[in-house]
Amino acid sequence: MTSAGRTSTGVALLAGLGLLAGCGSSAADDSGASSSGTTAPTVTVQAGGDEIPVDPTQYCLDGDGQRYASTPPIVEVTPDTTISLTVSDAVAEAGWSVQVFDQDLQELIGEVDVPAGEAEFREISTSDVAPPTFYLVVVEDSDPEACSGLSGAWPVGFIRTEAGSLPTASPSGSPAG
Numbered sequence: 589m590t591s592a593g594r595t596s597t598g599v600a601l602l603a604g605l606g607l608l609a610g611c612g613s614s615a616a617d618d619s620g621a622s623s624s625g626t627t628a629p630t631v632t633v634q635a636g637g638d639e640i641p642v643d644p645t646q647y648c649l650d651g652d653g654q655r656y657a658s659t660p661p662i663v664e665v666t667p668d669t670t671i672s673l674t675v676s677d678a679v680a681e682a683g684w685s686v687q688v689f690d691q692d693l694q695e696l697i698g699e700v701d702v703p704a705g706e707a708e709f710r711e712i713s714t715s716d717v718a719p720p721t722f723y724l725v726v727v728e729d730s731d732p733e734a735c736s737g738l739s740g741a742w743p744v745g746f747i748r749t750e751a752g753s754l755p756t757a758s759p760s761g762s763p764a765g
Contacts (some may be wrong), residue, residue, distance in 0.1 A: 595684070597604075601711065601748070602737040603696050611655055613669070621623065626649070626650075627649075628641060628642055628643075628644045628647035628649055628654065628656070628740065629644075629647075629675070629676035629678060629679060629740075630644075630676075630742070631644075631662070631673060631674065631675050631679070631726045631742040631744075632674045632724040633663065633671065633672065633673055633674075633744045634671075634672040634674075634722075635663055635665045635669050635670070635671045635672070635714060635746070636665060636666065636669040636670075637663075639674075640661050640663065640744070641661075641740070642660065642661060642726070642742045642743070642744050643656060643658035644656055644658065644740055644741060644742050645658055645741050645742070645743060645753040646737035646738055646739070646740065646741050647728075647738075647740040647741075648728075648731065648734050648738050648739065648740065651735065652735065653735040653736060653738035654738075658705075660723070660743040660744055660745055661744050661745070662744075662747060663744065663745065663746050663747070664746075664747050665700070665746050665747070665748055665749065666714065666749055666750075667714055667715045667748060668713055668714065668715045669713065669714040669715075670710055670712070670713055670714075671707070671710070671712045671713065671714060671724065671746070672708060672709070672710045673686060673709045673710075673712075673724070673726055674707060674708045674709075675707055675708075675726060675728075676707070677707060679682070679704035679707075679726075679728050679740065679750075680705055680706060680707040681705065682728050682729050682731070683702075683704055683728070683729035684726055684727060684728050684729060684740075685699055685700060685701045685702055685727050685729070686700045686709065686712065686724050686725070686726055686727070687699045687724070687725045688700070688717055688722060688723070688725075689722065689724075689725060690719055690721075690722060690723075691719060691722060692724070693723055693743070695729075697717065697719075697722070698755050700712065711726055712724070714746060714748050715748070717746075718750075720747065720748040721745070721746070721747050722745070722746055722750070723743050723744065723745050723746070724743070724746065725741055725742065725743045725744075726734055726740075726741070726742040726743075726744075727739055727741050728740035729742075736743050
């Protein structure tokens, strides 16, 4: 994928996140949110390498819907690598799921519910998704009483490479290398 392709994919991702339904909890916690509750929690992703922080593109914070101009990380992965997603205690308590999108964040390919109260999910492999380039979006469960339908959303992109290639990751939104 070219850098222009990555840029357009990122733009499509940010535009598409506005379509995600639901409304998230505004609770702050100990993994990414400040003690005053003034920032949204981060999510971490790991796929064969180091843990990478994922910032939200939207979040319900103290009853106010917030949208962020964050760039989702893009992770290069090899086939059959387990993807580990970890959320804050507050997101785990509210409940969450993982939505799977195509490379343009236009087509919802599937959704996986995470068991209630779980802060880590390791049930997705890089080979579970058919297209070699895809996005996973961690989506906090809805709270219909808050934020007019806005949920917390943390997107991360994946590019599946040939078997035997070493996976690399870049939190800046571009594959390293």
